[in-house]
Amino acid sequence: MCGIIAARLSGAAAPALVEGLARLEYRGYDSAGVALRTGAGGLRVVRTIERVAQLERLLRDDDTLATTGIGHTRWATHGGVTERNAHPHRDCSGELAVVHNGIVENAAALRAELEERGHRFASEVDSEVIPHLIEEARQHGLGLADAVGAAASRLEGAWAVVVLDAEDGRVVATAHRSPLVLGRSIDGDLLASDIGAIAGRVESFRALRSGDVVELDPLGSEPRWTQGGRAVAAPLAMPCTVSNEQLDRGDYPDHMAKEIDEQPAVAERVLAELLPGIAQGEPWRSLALPDFRRIAVVACGTSLHAGIAIAEVFGRLAGIPSTAVVASEAASTYLEEQTLVMAFSQSGETADVLRAVEMLRTPGNPVLAITNAPHSTLARTADAVLPCHAGPEIGVAATKTFTAQVLTGTGLALAALGATGRMPRERVLAAVEDLRRVPELLAQSLRVADRFVPGIAGGLLDAHGFLFLARGAGVVYAAEGALKLKELSYRWAESYPAGELKHGPLALVEAQTPVIVLDGADARLAGNIAEVGARGGRVIRIGGLGADIPALGGSPAPIDAVDWLGPLESVVPLQVLAREIALGLGHDVDKPRNLAKSVTVE
Numbered sequence: 159m160c161g162i163i164a165a166r167l168s169g170a171a172a173p174a175l176v177e178g179l180a181r182l183e184y185r186g187y188d189s190a191g192v193a194l195r196t197g198a199g200g201l202r203v204v205r206t207i208e209r210v211a212q213l214e215r216l217l218r219d220d221d222t223l224a225t226t227g228i229g230h231t232r233w234a235t236h237g238g239v240t241e242r243n244a245h246p247h248r249d250c251s252g253e254l255a256v257v258h259n260g261i262v263e264n265a266a267a268l269r270a271e272l273e274e275r276g277h278r279f280a281s282e283v284d285s286e287v288i289p290h291l292i293e294e295a296r297q298h299g300l301g302l303a304d305a306v307g308a309a310a311s312r313l314e315g316a317w318a319v320v321v322l323d324a325e326d327g328r329v330v331a332t333a334h335r336s337p338l339v340l341g342r343s344i345d346g347d348l349l350a351s352d353i354g355a356i357a358g359r360v361e362s363f364r365a366l367r368s369g370d371v372v373e374l375d376p377l378g379s380e381p382r383w384t385q386g387g388r389a390v391a392a393p394l395a396m397p398c399t400v401s402n403e404q405l406d407r408g409d410y411p412d413h414m415a416k417e418i419d420e421q422p423a424v425a426e427r428v429l430a431e432l433l434p435g436i437a438q439g440e441p442w443r444s445l446a447l448p449d450f451r452r453i454a455v456v457a458c459g460t461s462l463h464a465g466i467a468i469a470e471v472f473g474r475l476a477g478i479p480s481t482a483v484v485a486s487e488a489a490s491t492y493l494e495e496q497t498l499v500m501a502f503s504q505s506g507e508t509a510d511v512l513r514a515v516e517m518l519r520t521p522g523n524p525v526l527a528i529t530n531a532p533h534s535t536l537a538r539t540a541d542a543v544l545p546c547h548a549g550p551e552i553g554v555a556a557t558k559t560f561t562a563q564v565l566t567g568t569g570l571a572l573a574a575l576g577a578t579g580r581m582p583r584e585r586v587l588a589a590v591e592d593l594r595r596v597p598e599l600l601a602q603s604l605r606v607a608d609r610f611v612p613g614i615a616g617g618l619l620d621a622h623g624f625l626f627l628a629r630g631a632g633v634v635y636a637a638e639g640a641l642k643l644k645e646l647s648y649r650w651a652e653s654y655p656a657g658e659l660k661h662g663p664l665a666l667v668e669a670q671t672p673v674i675v676l677d678g679a680d681a682r683l684a685g686n687i688a689e690v691g692a693r694g695g696r697v698i699r700i701g702g703l704g705a706d707i708p709a710l711g712g713s714p715a716p717i718d719a720v721d722w723l724g725p726l727e728s729v730v731p732l733q734v735l736a737r738e739i740a741l742g743l744g745h746d747v748d749k750p751r752n753l754a755k756s757v758t759v760e
């Protein structure tokens with residue numbers, strides 16, 4: 159996970175590195191560091207186990223006037239959170255500095271081998287084998303780019319690596335199954351794990367392909383691209399469409415608040431993209447995928463919930479059978495022929511999803527990626543891609559990307575079912591009309607959530623655990639509510655189909671245990687609620703008029719729910735509840751402990 163950045167500019171590099179690292183912090187925030195090339199041809203390495211803001215303070219007195227540097231923000235895997243383990247790491251000479259994102263799976267064997275040959279290691283991290291391997295390759299007479307290629311050929315796992323040579327200021331980068339982009343501007347070149355980190359500084363960028371080695375010449379000539387030591391054409395340049403405004407939180411106290419609030423607008427944008435073509439079978443037809451008999455959704459976490467919601471839409475609308483695959487468990491999944499594999503991933507870089515896609519894909523079972531990152535590794539490896547148009551999401555907890563995934567997947571379902579004759583055209587058209595209500599439904603839910611949830615949340619801060627219950631289409635949304643609460647509040651939160659309560663989880667309920675019920679007006683829910691009430695549990699109903707949080711269709715400004723879609727609007731009060739409780743407990747809602755946004759390790 160980790161974020162990496164590099165700058166080779168005509169002016170000072172440190173501000174660009176720090177700005178980029180602050181934007182990459184969502185990828186990990188256990189430590190941060192930079193290496194700057196000093197005017198005298200040395201390296202100034204600054205590292206901290208605090209956040210990027212502290213790194214910025216440490217660099218304020220920087221008088222190196224360095225124009226070239228590399229930086230890193232870490233999500234710890236190998237080795238604890240210490241300054242010694244923070245990147246950049248160096249070779250024995252101290253002249254080569256390296257930042258790495260990914261996992262070197264054979265690091266232990268490489269390290270033993272390198273130590274035997276006399277290399278001295280300064281940290282416990284897997285990444286440190288990389289500068290030493292490059293050092294050796296250079297001792298065998300290779301230039302920096304070839305030495306980086308040779309070192310990479312010894313690695314197993316996934317990596318995006320940037321190397322800085324203090325001697326001549328050369329910067330070389332390489333990647334394998336890990337994201338890295340190169341942006342150019344009149345001020346110089348910038349490399350980053352994510353285009354957002356350098357947005358505003360570059361107008362276009364190129365995404366490194368697996369195996370690419372790119373060398374930035376200190377004199378600013380065209381970067382040199384190679385693979386296996388041979389020159390190759392540069393990857394296609396793409397325009398940078400991310401704006402600084404999208405990355406700023408404006409007047410909001412945190413990114414999560416902004417991203418929750420953006421959901422009606424995101425829904426509007428996603429539907430504006432999709433709805434005009436659905437009656438003609440777009441976007442399904444333009445994906446040029448073969449017809450299917452079943453679908454499998456594959457994803458992790460919140461994206462898995464979005465996938466399950468879509469699988470259920472396919473089922474409700476046309477009886478399409480489906481399988482939901484937890485990406486990290488894909489090895490034990492067997493799919494029938496003619497299954498459309500739909501991979502949901504906000505980042506498009508989730509290692510579990512990438513591995514699952516490799517395992518599940520066959521000629522008869524093509525992979526469709528539904529992602530908010532259309533240039534990501536997942537998008538590049540899938541047979542077809544449908545972008546989600548949520549805009550950059552900075553808060554580690556997924557909010558608006560969930561809504562965008564559900565609506566994008568729903569649009570696709572309608573188009574595919576219409577185009578393959580499984581849904582009559584009039585029903586498709588009626589469903590399209592239903593979807594037009596969704597932005598206002600979400601806005602209504604947001605107004606209700608803002609009014610009712612903070613007071614309720616304030617009374618729940620002492621609870622050490624929470625139950626989330628629903629029936630039918632609400633079950634997956636209850637699961638999403640519980641996940642959000644867990645990751646932000648650090649309290650346990652379990653979700654169950656309400657009928658399961660009496661088969662075990664009811665034992666968890668004691669006096670004042672909060673039980674959040676998505677009350678979708680299923681008559682049997684009343685019985686389940688009574689079972690909780692009888693044990694002293696504190697029931698909080700999210701439902702229509704008269705509920706504790708009347709956020710579902712039909713509440714004060716009555717926009718009717720879209721029954722076949724499921725209670726998408728319920729996700730808003732669930733997100734607000736998780737955020738309010740976390741804030742009440744004093745937690746950082748944008749950067750919950752132990753987590754990162756782009757999970758590039760399995």
Ligand code: F6R
Pocket residue numbers: 458459460461462502503504505506507508511554555556557641642645755756757
């Ligand atoms: C929860 C959350 C995670 C991600 C999961 C998959 O708020 O953000 O559960 O949904 O790590 O990530 P992506 O969607 O990038 O594949």
